[in-house]
Amino acid sequence: MVNLHINGEVKAVDAANDTPLLWALRDVLGLTGTKFGCGIAQCGACTVHLDGKPIRSCVVPIGSIGERAITTIEAIGATPPGRRIQQAWLDLEVIQCGYCQSGQIMSAAALLANKPDPDDAAIDAAMAGNICRCGTYVRIRAAIRKAARSA
Amino acid sequence: MTTSRRAFLQAGTAAGSAFLLGFHIPLAQAADAAARAPFAPNAFIRIDPQGAVTLIMPQAEMGQGVYTSIAMILAEELDVPWAQVSIEAAPPSDKLYGNPLFGIQVTGNSNSIRAFWPSLRKAGAGARALLTEAAARRWKVAAQTCHTEAGTVKHVPSGRSLAYAALVEDAGHLSPPKDPPLKNPADFKTIGKSLKRLDTPEKVNGKALYGIDAMPPGVKFATLALCPVFGGKVGQVDDSKAQQVPGVRQIVVLEDLVAVVGDHMWAAKQGLAALGITWDEGPNANVTSETVWQQLRAASEKSGAVAKTSGDADKALASGERLDAAYELPFLAHAPMEPLNCTVHVKSDSCEVWVGTQVQTRAQSAAAQVTGLPLDKVTLHNHLLGGGFGRRLEADMVATATRIAKHVDGPVKVVWSREEDIQHDVYRPVYRDVLAASVADGRVVGWTHRITGSAIIARWLPPAFQKGIDIDGVDSAVDIPYDIQNLRVEFQRDEPPAVPTGFWRGVGPNNNVFAIESFMDELAKKAGKDPVAFRRGMLGKNPRLLAALDLAAGKSGWGSPLPARTGRGVAAQGAFGSFIATVAEVEVDENGDVRVHRIVCAVDTGIVVNPDTVVAQLQGGLIFGLTAALFGEITIDKGRVQQSNFQNYRMLRINEVPKIEVHLIASGAAPGGIGETGTTAAPPAVGNAIYAATGIRLRRLPIDRVLLAGRKGA
Numbered sequence: 001m002v003n004l005h006i007n008g009e010v011k012a013v014d015a016a017n018d019t020p021l022l023w024a025l026r027d028v029l030g031l032t033g034t035k036f037g038c039g040i041a042q043c044g045a046c047t048v049h050l051d052g053k054p055i056r057s058c059v060v061p062i063g064s065i066g067e068r069a070i071t072t073i074e075a076i077g078a079t080p081p082g083r084r085i086q087q088a089w090l091d092l093e094v095i096q097c098g099y100c101q102s103g104q105i106m107s108a109a110a111l112l113a114n115k116p117d118p119d120d121a122a123i124d125a126a127m128a129g130n131i132c133r134c135g136t137y138v139r140i141r142a143a144i145r146k147a148a149r150s151a
Numbered sequence: 152m153t154t155s156r157r158a159f160l161q162a163g164t165a166a167g168s169a170f171l172l173g174f175h176i177p178l179a180q181a182a183d184a185a186a187r188a189p190f191a192p193n194a195f196i197r198i199d200p201q202g203a204v205t206l207i208m209p210q211a212e213m214g215q216g217v218y219t220s221i222a223m224i225l226a227e228e229l230d231v232p233w234a235q236v237s238i239e240a241a242p243p244s245d246k247l248y249g250n251p252l253f254g255i256q257v258t259g260n261s262n263s264i265r266a267f268w269p270s271l272r273k274a275g276a277g278a279r280a281l282l283t284e285a286a287a288r289r290w291k292v293a294a295q296t297c298h299t300e301a302g303t304v305k306h307v308p309s310g311r312s313l314a315y316a317a318l319v320e321d322a323g324h325l326s327p328p329k330d331p332p333l334k335n336p337a338d339f340k341t342i343g344k345s346l347k348r349l350d351t352p353e354k355v356n357g358k359a360l361y362g363i364d365a366m367p368p369g370v371k372f373a374t375l376a377l378c379p380v381f382g383g384k385v386g387q388v389d390d391s392k393a394q395q396v397p398g399v400r401q402i403v404v405l406e407d408l409v410a411v412v413g414d415h416m417w418a419a420k421q422g423l424a425a426l427g428i429t430w431d432e433g434p435n436a437n438v439t440s441e442t443v444w445q446q447l448r449a450a451s452e453k454s455g456a457v458a459k460t461s462g463d464a465d466k467a468l469a470s471g472e473r474l475d476a477a478y479e480l481p482f483l484a485h486a487p488m489e490p491l492n493c494t495v496h497v498k499s500d501s502c503e504v505w506v507g508t509q510v511q512t513r514a515q516s517a518a519a520q521v522t523g524l525p526l527d528k529v530t531l532h533n534h535l536l537g538g539g540f541g542r543r544l545e546a547d548m549v550a551t552a553t554r555i556a557k558h559v560d561g562p563v564k565v566v567w568s569r570e571e572d573i574q575h576d577v578y579r580p581v582y583r584d585v586l587a588a589s590v591a592d593g594r595v596v597g598w599t600h601r602i603t604g605s606a607i608i609a610r611w612l613p614p615a616f617q618k619g620i621d622i623d624g625v626d627s628a629v630d631i632p633y634d635i636q637n638l639r640v641e642f643q644r645d646e647p648p649a650v651p652t653g654f655w656r657g658v659g660p661n662n663n664v665f666a667i668e669s670f671m672d673e674l675a676k677k678a679g680k681d682p683v684a685f686r687r688g689m690l691g692k693n694p695r696l697l698a699a700l701d702l703a704a705g706k707s708g709w710g711s712p713l714p715a716r717t718g719r720g721v722a723a724q725g726a727f728g729s730f731i732a733t734v735a736e737v738e739v740d741e742n743g744d745v746r747v748h749r750i751v752c753a754v755d756t757g758i759v760v761n762p763d764t765v766v767a768q769l770q771g772g773l774i775f776g777l778t779a780a781l782f783g784e785i786t787i788d789k790g791r792v793q794q795s796n797f798q799n800y801r802m803l804r805i806n807e808v809p810k811i812e813v814h815l816i817a818s819g820a821a822p823g824g825i826g827e828t829g830t831t832a833a834p835p836a837v838g839n840a841i842y843a844a845t846g847i848r849l850r851r852l853p854i855d856r857v858l859l860a861g862r863k864g865a
Binding site: 043 | 214216347351354356357358360372414415416417420486487489490535538540566764767770771773774775778797802803804805806808810
């Protein structure tokens with residue numbers, strides 16, 4: 001049993017310490033907004049925040065997290081950068097199939113929290129780990145800029 | 152109606168209040184849940200006595216925006232305010248929801264809007280006519296003196312009006328007219344506007360439910376290993392260690408696969424990794440990419456079935472200046488971001504399936520076949536798709552998951568690892584296109600094109616495979632957009648050894664547009680003409696494509712100077728009923744790496760339902776095509792796929808994306824298809840731009856960086 005601090009609540013997870021956070025969130029706690037894409041930190045679909053920093057939850061064992069705060073897509077709208085990113089995503093209709101977008105939004109929200117007015121290089125650096133097979137990248141870039149301006 | 156059970160989306164409500172619960176309530180049940188006696192004049196429309204309008208979606212939403220576009224067409228002809236519309240996924244039914252172009256319930260080939268345009272308009276207009284008639288009878292006036300406006304029937308001479316809600320019961324007693332009057336497109340209020348998509352608010356907060364998110368009570372989690380060699384079987388399985396993995400509940404060994412069922416995916420994965428499996432690799436263990444290509448190249452030298460002939464191509468080839476070339480495309484995996492998965496609960500007398508599929512009725516049939524249950528005992532909950540791209544035009548994942556679920560007590564969610572997803576795909580076939588043409592007076596006078604590759608249609612829709620011709624395989628080749636008097640197109644079916652093949656975004660035109668547009672560039676050079684001018688000269692009978700070509704050339708600055716090692720390439724296509732010209736601008740560095748700087752696309756796709764969706768599909772489709780052109784290749788060794796995950800099956804990333812400009816051309820023609828068009832457009836435009844930048848012609852994809860670096864001879 002591992003206690004995790006998720007979206008402001010403490011959740012007891014009945015799984016081994018080496019269980020990646022992704023599967024604890026999805027299969028044990030039913031927080032299915034965080035997505036499985038590759039399992040090896042190559043696609044970013046599983047991105048969540050650990051103390052505000054983006055991590056790939058498919059490779060982070062729950063036993064390594066301790067009391068650090070986990071934020072998932074279900075709660076990112078409660079943060080000002082997260083809310084602005086979500087709104088910009090809708091305003092510019094970024095999304096197509098949407099499967100990667102939880103991860104995209106988590107990476108983008110972390111970027112804005114850390115760098116309120118990112119340039120193209122900063123956007124590339126923060127977002128290049130998130131694959132979108134539908135090819136929504138052009139709009140992701142525009143939406144991050146829009147969200148930054150709306151601060 | 153409770154929001155915890157009902158599946159619906161409310162247009163016009165903000166992210167906070169919309170619910171999207173997986174669209175998993177069958178129609179009959181949903182109807183029961185609604186208030187009594189709704190007005191349901193056809194399979195697509197339901198209006199309850201409170202006036203709530205529910206539109207039923209025959210097609211699968213996989214990111215292409217089809218829920219929104221279909222709802223817009225219905226709402227337009229029904230004449231209801233967009234904000235009052237809810238949508239619901241249709242249950243599986245070929246009879247009610249079959250795609251008019253396929254005859255079965257299929258979302259594919261970029262034809263949802265093309266196929267359903269007439270029937271959806273008629274469905275909406277028919278309902279509107281009944282509501283109008285009901286009002287006219289109530290008022291004892293002629294229906295022709297009434298009109299509708301935003302969910303209301305009005306009688307201007309007497310100043311009376313009635314909301315649709317008040318007419319639901321009366322209209323329900325009337326028979327739908329055979330040919331209801333359709334709106335004049337000039338009067339469209341909804342169609343043609345970039346309305347907000349209905350499916351996206353739930354996709355920004357994690358609430359949207361894809362197949363992989365299905366969580367029926369008591370669900371267990373499974374993952375599987377299929378024999379890595381195509382067609383191989385399970386030999387021995389030592390499960391002693393796997394049984395000791397915490398959370399592992401069950402190990403299911405079938406003829407061709409082993410699955411581990413656990414309390415969560417991690418337990419199942421760990422269990423699978425702990426198994427000792429020996430495989431009986433079967434007859435395909437020696438297949439390699441080399442054997443695949445040897446077979447294909449040999450087949451491509453033989454004559455094929457003639458799919459189109461006009462004039463005398465052989466005679467014309469003997470005149471003018473002749474050029475011969477062959478183009479080759481590799482196997483490709485689909486790699487949708489949502490890995491293959493399917494959740495199944497097999498009970499003694501029924502079966503439930505949760506999946507995201509492009510083929511609802513086939514998915515239902517697959518489970519019925521495996522369980523031996525009648526169709527009506529199989530309930531299919533179709534979810535949002537985390538990408539389709541043709542992979543979910545197959546129902547193999549449903550059959551496989553059901554075979555596993557038959558051995559499991561209670562519901563089980565079977566999730567393919569990314570590695571299994573990539574190594575057990577149905578692959579975009581390898582193709583070889585052998586072309587010959589002669590040019591005289593600056594134009595093509597003779598043309599032969601032989602397409603050699605898999606006949607996917609022969610497996611997927613056998614009745615459509617006639618006289619050795621795959622109608623998809625020759626699409627965009629038999630209807631080449633250029634005016635060529637003497638022409639012959641052949642199809643030579645050649646199924647690759649061992650490797651299963653299937654539809655992939657862009658389908659047949661992917662191959663043909665690449666071959667034709669690359670060859671056109673070579674012919675332009677042969678004719679001593681500019682690539683745009685050369686194409687223009689043969690588009691006199693195709694004004695829509697000519698206009699697109701001129702617009703793309705103009706917007707791209709065609710002909711203006713560029714820096715060294717940078718070039719522009721053009722491609723034109725008439726695929727999927729849309730006329731598109733594309734100009735790519737690329738830079739090739741000394742290592743042979745290609746940087747695509749800019750893509751300009753001009754599009755005439757007829758009447759546009761939602762312009763922003765069309766632009767989005769082009770942007771995404773072009774990027775999908777760029778990934779294929781720059782990186783995409785599945786190779787085979789020892790009968791197995793060598794790629795496994797995104798580290799060796801590369802996708803374009805945000806830092807590699809060019810500027811993309813899409814210019815829509817206003818048109819009153821019937822709507823064309825759009826989802827696949829960018830994917831077919833990008834590779835030839837990029838290949839031609841690479842030639843312009845380097846003088847090196849690539850006749851094979853993906854791009855060969857060693858060749859471009861000048862380290863091996865062309």
